[in-house]
Amino acid sequence: MDWTTRIMEAFGYPGIVLVVLIENLFPPIPSEIVLPFAGFMTTQGSLTLFGVVLAATVGSVLGAVALYGVGLWFGRDRIYWIVRRYGRWLTVTEADVQRTEDWFERYGMWTVFFCRMVPIMRSLISIPAGLVRMNMGLFVVYTAIGSAVWNLVLVGLGAALGATWDRVSHWVSIYQDVVIAVLLLGAAAFLLYRLLRRRK
Template sequence: MDGLTQVVERWGYVGLVAVVALENVFPPIPSEVVIPFAGFLTTFGAMTLPGVIVAATVGSVLGALVLYGAGRALGRRRLEALTRRYGHYLGIQLDHVARAEDWFARYGPWAVLIGRLVPIVRSLISIPAGLAEMPLPVFLLYTVVGTVAWNTALAGAGAALGAAWPLVEQWVRLYQHLLLVAALTVAAVWLGLRLPARPRR
């Protein structure tokens, strides 16, 4: 990740846009490292916190549009075939795509907004949006709102922590684990309510 932070440090806003755009297309590149680092740079460099948020949002939207366009152009069958063949190079598996698609089918446009606040899903949610041919203005609206919230939190934390900005990555991992536990708990409760009770002897 040192190379990515060096790009941001050297090229400023332009580098941040490029790295965040790549992060959206290639989920293994973590925004929880790059954006807090950019927030940290605002404490002593020429970059400003609003500028970092705008640049990160522009990069996020550009990356999201790539995956949205891919989903819309490829269709489900061709996308699954490409994922089987090349997905391991990008850290994407069929079950990742299937989960994002299922989430989108259940919650519609709100899935795009909520998905922008969930690691990994925040990138992949663009694919089912494209597959479902979600209207582009609606997709952009929910994407921008969710992305601004995510980028503001990460950049603000990086600026507030200063040299301790790497702590943000640990917090995001904890947040991701808590989301997983919450999702599993909800699923268990839902299954418990759906399963018929065994008759007493």
């Protein structure tokens, strides 16, 4: 990801906004490399920890709003059409989708907040928020707060480690693997439950 570090070095805060925006739209660009390096930059020049975290959070919010727009454009009507047509193969019914909407309506803000601190999910959670038309103001507020926490941790670690900032990516990759394993096990348990329920 040399090009990301070059952009941040060349353009400072605007470069950080741009790189973090792109990182949110394309999850394969790892924040565990981008943000610790930005933190390292605070030890080498005129950038401040507050300024870097603020720039990274602005980029995160802009990327999240763009993905929210994708979900909004796709729309719930298309989701219901897919479920009506292919639901029996996916073991999903319209009632399931409705319950998901109700759940998101009640707990969506907290889901957005906590998912902003989970690799991969921190980007993808914006799409269902758009699908169910979550209140935009609340979406932006909880996205900003959750993103600021995640950014502060990674930027702070990068600043603390200095020239060895790249060690952060190792720790975050372990955290990411654990989270993904838990999510996969949860999804497998849910599918097994649904299949057993259908047989009964």
